[in-house]
Amino acid sequence: MRIHYVPTVLLLGSAVLILLIGAGLLLKGRAVRRTAERFRSRAVAATATVVSLEAKDLSFGAEPDTRYFPVVSFVPDGATEAVEAQTLTDVPSPPPRVGDSIEVAYDPERPDHVDVAVTEGTAEGAGRTYAVLGSLVLLLALGVAAAWLVLLLVVWTH
Structure with a gap:
């Protein structure tokens, strides 16, 4: 050989x-x-107002899949001014309308890192x-x- x-x-x-x-x-x-798990372990719940919706089209096949990421405004615990940030994850369908209140979870160390509270406690998709x-x-x-x-x-x- x-x-x-x-x-x-x-x-x-x-x-x-x-x-x-x-x-x-x-x-x-x-x-x-x-x-994602560290974020979830220290996240604080808050009620936020939807300022706008950012639509993102994900197309993995023939049909596009539109996901909505709300831009929200809320006042973190101990703060006097509102924070405005886009959520890290999309909202379940149907998306909220501008002006609606939604529950969010935010990182107290970085209040601009906000997630929709509906997804709180699950990090199953993170890193997938x-x-x-x-x-x-x-x-x-x-x-x-x-x-x-x-x-x-x-x-x-x-």
Whole structure:
């Protein structure tokens, strides 16, 4: 059996690089999830007034999915002036109208970090995109390594 060094270095080097990228994506997803959990652990509830709605179209397929992120105004505990901020997550359908009151949760250390209270206590989606992408990239790394193995066992041995 003769090992061809250039394809071996290219394929295995690529597999290692892709593996590192996948691991980085998984670690980023974990960090995002932890950040969301920390926010939830110290969040304070408040009643806010919807100032405006920001519509964002997410289209992963043929049909766009419109999500609404309210811009709200509220007075944090111990403050005298109102804070105006866009929520970190979208509101469930149907979205509130401008002038409506909604319950929010905010970070007392950074009152401009506001979330809709309906989503409070759940961080299930936080970091999910990074985790899915990381998993797919890791599968790609395994595929590249498997391609090298096929070349080694099938092509180069004959």
